[in-house]
Amino acid sequence: MQEYSEDRKEEYSYVLDFMFTGKSSSTRTEPLAQLIGASWFTLLEATTKPDAALTIGEKVYIGQGERDKISLIKSRITYNELTQTAKGNMPAIITRMIKEDEKRFVNVFNTAGAVNIRQHSLELLPGVGKKHLNAILKERSAKPFESFDDITNRIPLLQDPVKLIEERIIEELQGEQRFYLFVKPYFHKRQF
Numbered sequence: 001m002q003e004y005s006e007d008r009k010e011e012y013s014y015v016l017d018f019m020f021t022g023k024s025s026s027t028r029t030e031p032l033a034q035l036i037g038a039s040w041f042t043l044l045e046a047t048t049k050p051d052a053a054l055t056i057g058e059k060v061y062i063g064q065g066e067r068d069k070i071s072l073i074k075s076r077i078t079y080n081e082l083t084q085t086a087k088g089n090m091p092a093i094i095t096r097m098i099k100e101d102e103k104r105f106v107n108v109f110n111t112a113g114a115v116n117i118r119q120h121s122l123e124l125l126p127g128v129g130k131k132h133l134n135a136i137l138k139e140r141s142a143k144p145f146e147s148f149d150d151i152t153n154r155i156p157l158l159q160d161p162v163k164l165i166e167e168r169i170i171e172e173l174q175g176e177q178r179f180y181l182f183v184k185p186y187f188h189k190r191q192f
Contacts, residue, residue: 009063009064010037010038010039010040010042010044010062010063011038011039011061011062011063012037012038012039012059012060012061012062012063013035013036013037013038013042013044013059013060013062014035014036014038014057014058014059014060014093014096014097015033015034015035015054015055015056015057015058015060016033016034016035016036016056016082016085016086016089016090016093017033017034017056017082017083017085017086017089018031018032018033018034018048018053018054018055018056019031019032019033019083020053030047031047031048031052032045032046032047032048032074033045033046033047033048033054033060033070034077034082034083034086035060035062036090036093036094036097037062038059038097040183040184041094041097041169041172041173041182041183042076042183042184042186043076043077043078043079043081043082043173043186044062044073044074044075044076044077045073045074045075045077045081046062046070046071046072046073046074047070047071047072047074048069048070048071049067049068049069049070049071052068052069052070052071054069056085056089056093057089057092057093057096076186078175078186079173079174079175080174090170090173091166091170094166094169094170095162095163095166098162098165098166098169099148099162102147102148105148105161105162105165106145106146106147106148106150106151106161108122108165108181109122109136109140109145109151109161110140110144110145112181115179120133120137121179121181122136124168124179124181125164125165125167125168125181126164126167126168126171127158127159127164128158128164131157132155132157132158135155135157135158136151136155136158139154139155148160148161148162165182168181168182169182169183172185
């Protein structure tokens with residue numbers, strides 16, 4: 001599991017949806033993008049610079065420096081605040097993100113530990129039970145995994161590891177999880 005700090009910020013994000021005239025429910029007509037952070041899978045809503053056009057799946061800079069296409073990060077949003085288009089584009093974009101940062105995600109299989117005395121963090125991945133867990137632990141103790149293909153070859157009955165990670169990330173983005181491997185949970189502040 002990853003360690004998080006409250007002040008961490010995304011440097012890059014991927015476009016899940018781009019609405020040239022904003023949301024249909026909004027009275028403001030400003031170009032609006034829904035984004036997913038490249039490092040921490042943070043869901044964001046942002047306005048674009050004038051005349052900037054974004055394409056679905058495009059990687060854009062959102063860091064502290066001069067941005068070329070994004071004008072303002074409006075807010076962090078929840079999964080339920082995403083448009084249907086953004087939700088539909090999410091699996092393919094997350095899969096692409098996982099494959100582009102393969103070493104980081106393979107390392108999860110090499111270093112993951114227990115979340116408590118009864119459950120291992122790898123069991124949080126959909127489809128990974130005790131038999132798969134034992135096979136993964138045995139293989140990684142013999143030699144660390146080097147790639148997704150290596151995991152698939154050495155643990156033959158395991159589903160596609162990229163798909164397992166993608167499904168877990170989407171579950172975490174939807175919220176209400178007890179443990180988080182990849183996403184920092186987002187809690188709305190309640191006002192009383």
